[in-house]
Amino acid sequence: MDTITANIVSDLGFEKEMDRLRKVLDEWIAGTSDEMQPLFDWQFVAGSKYFRPLTIFGCFQATHGDVPIPDTMIRSAAVLEMMHNMTLVVDDILDHSDARRGKATLHARFGMLPALMASGYIVADGFAMSAQDPHDIRLFAALLRRLGVAECAQWRLRRQPLGVSDWEEIAGEDTGSMFETCACLATRDEKLRQFGRLIGMLYHGCDDVGDVQGLESLGGGGEEDLRDGILTLPAALAIQNRDICEIFCKDEPSAADLEAIKEEMLRRLPDAEEHLDGLARDAKWEAQIHTEHPRVLEALIDYTRELSKR
Template sequence: MISATTLFSPVEADLKELSENLTRLISARHPILGAAAEHLFSAGGKRVRPAIVLLASRATLGDRPLTQRHRRLAEITEMIHTASLVHDDVVDEAALRRSVPTVNSLFDNRIAVLAGDFLFAQSSWYLANLDNLTVVKLLSEVIKDFAEGEIQQGLNRFDTGMNLEIYIEKSYYKTASLIGNSAKAAAVLSEVDPEIGDRLYDYGRNLGLAFQIVDDILDFTGSTDVLGKPAGSDLIGGHITAPALFAMEEHPNLTQLIEREFAENGDPEKALEIVRNSNGISRAKELAAHHGQLACHSLECLDPSPSKDALTDLIDYVLGRMY
């Protein structure tokens, strides 16, 4: 399978510059907040979201050079994403992310919440300084969507009344909104036909949904080593994702286990076995592939370029994680 490094070769130098800039941008007045934020950016990660912004920028600029505003947009995107992860880890009480201790486990929840808030505030400040109202609106909506997604996820725990529509909406808020809106924002800064911006939004939305569905499949099929957490931990934590939703249609006894919040001995193991022996995982794979096809179709508006090829290959990369 193609690696993320090879995939992002058209923007490899841009991503290197981005990593150096991020560490500079977050130097806070308070050393602990600065240390917390710096820890986040040095924790690795594939930088998928800023890479998409940079690829969308280069794909829409054609022969024109990449501007500082495009670079700043990519940095803002990564800041917003990282801020959301910090808050996620506090809510989930996670000790590790990408096999690195989380901010909440290194410092404490109070500092972690403040570090996340600090990154959101920093990103908003840099966003305002882009002096483009359309872009400000697009990325402000993302920050609102993150909060909405977290609240929805909290309220929907162990709720067997969940359906596919609610699941897709929550996945959009938590993952796809940032990818879709930041890709569109790149096109806005490139000053191309608004329809190209709309198509890039569709690309990011569908790629983000495919990405989230694949992640949810891996929760059942991945190993603890790969996931960095025990397999099935989302379901056991009450988060009902696509594979479990489909499995519940086939096996009403799974619904009972979820409704009693896996209170009896052996309930978690039973639930995982039901999902793995159902058509839930294969149907979720079909759903992810469907969104991948929609994402691919949205790129037809772009002229041929290495950046367009990379955006296309990224779809295969995301879907390839299922196998």
């Protein structure tokens, strides 16, 4: 497990649940095709952060107190982690990324065709593992539809003179939808859906800020986003400067153009941090009004908020 995540797992007492999650994933990989096993061994490395399953466990505990987390919830978390890894494989291909957190990406290690086929295999097995739970099936199906739309929209809107509200819409569908699903898997209703959206947006924004600062704690792709004109939170603030906006909207910005954008994003980081603080406050409010045991969710929010500062 990623050492950054280990502290919060220990603080919240979820070590056993994480071990159970890892066992489910290991057993799944062992039962896959011999052709695919090397790819999954590579992709589902033990150093994963597992922050999305951690959110599922946190939401369950916040609504159920000390009730032990059932095996069915561990399975749901494993499938969610599988779906998340599918998106990482596709994102790395789209971004032409050869490495993620210092390790070769799946397509860089095994080739484009195997990586694409592996992503489809992951989704197929995820649905198969959830076959006896229509509630989970509906959530995963809705999630994949939303992620597909969000990725297309984010690509279509690149290099556009958009604002922070546009970034919120993109982040809410791109990352927020994944964390909404975490919350709904845990509670099996809608009570924490808005909490999930907010903590997902917070995570997305901390990733954006961490990228500008050169941090690797969240594993994002700051250089790729800058190159491709993706609307990150710092970029949305930076292009409020008219000169920077003109550069940002260029079809083929030069190296000097990209450096100018980055310098303005660095200058606007305090504003980005302030915006993230607001999202954190809103997420805590959702946790407090919808759960009887909000402490675990408040801790998750504080932990997420700190990621952009490490």
